[in-house]
Amino acid sequence: MIVGLTGGIASGKSQVSQLFEEFGIEIVDADIVARQVVEPNQPALAKISEHFGKTILLADGSLNRSKLREIVFAQRHQKEWLNALLHPLIRQEMLRQLEQAKGAYKILVAPLLLENKLNQLVDRVLVIDTPIDIQLSRTMARDGVDKQQAQQIVDAQMSRKLKLQAADDVIENNSDLNSLKRKVADLHQFYLDITKSHDS
Incomplete structure (x- = not known):
């Protein structure tokens, strides 16, 4: 259940x-999953930096969240693009984690x-x-x-x-x-x- x-x-x-x-x-947290799918070496992060340019990354190769937030906040179509990319991935990963979770x-x-x-x-x-x-x-x-x-x-x-x-x-x-x-x-x-x- x-x-x-x-x-x-x-x-x-x-x-x-x-x-x-x-x-x-066992808990699956959508907010944590949303962060996991954009971690370095994840396909989603590669797509995001391809789309928005390398400046969207921090020096260590991770996502510059505040910069991304600024862009999608100001430009609705960018927000829609991002959601279309991330929502299915987040959903997929949540389902995977839920499937693996044990317990009553x-x-x-x-x-x-x-x-x-x-x-x-x-x-x-x-x-x-x-x-x-x-x-x-x-x-x-x-x-x-x-x-x-x-x-x-x-x-x-x-x-x-x-x-x-x-x-x-x-x-x-x-x-x-x-x-x-x-x-x-x-x-x-x-x-x-x-x-x-x-x-x-």
């Missing part, structure tokens, strides 16, 4: 996935699980839900942005309401770490029970 874990910015996705990892559950169930962590239709790859959708004011204050503290910028980031994401409508399971991350640990432990048990009943 594959569980897709998602949530808005600063909702606590990485904290929750870490807690699942402590139960020995595994988790795919993806901030854009629903937006990028990655929920088609999973059996259950788990949304980490956080009240908007907590999301804003966490984003401001973590990313060093002001309230208006934090609000823009939140507004640019799929609405909380739509995410919750798509969810099979929800963890309310609005309290302390101990209560979060309890919620994860309960859900872990629930997932084990589901996988057991499927196996029998």
Whole structure:
């Protein structure tokens, strides 16, 4: 069974996935995969430097992310080109890692699980839900942005309401770490029970 874990910015996705990892559950993280496919010696990086020129690389041959971000931010067609190159590769690599992951169930962590239709790859959708004011204050503290910028980031994401409508399971991350640990432990048990009943 594959569980897709998602949530808005600063909702606590990485904290929750870490807690699942402590139960020995294998995690495939879309953000990490997205970095892996553009590492030096990967075909995608060769295509990117061919397309944008060698200046897109740092001295050590790795991708100059901030420069690439600037280009695709300013030129929509470049962003589309990049997405067309990377999205299938990221998807392929995520599937490969999910296939190799062992255990009763595994988790795919993806901030854009629903937006990028990655929920088609999973059996259950788990949304980490956080009240908007907590999301804003966490984003401001973590990313060093002001309230208006934090609000823009939140507004640019799929609405909380739509995410919750798509969810099979929800963890309310609005309290302390101990209560979060309890919620994860309960859900872990629930997932084990589901996988057991499927196996029998």
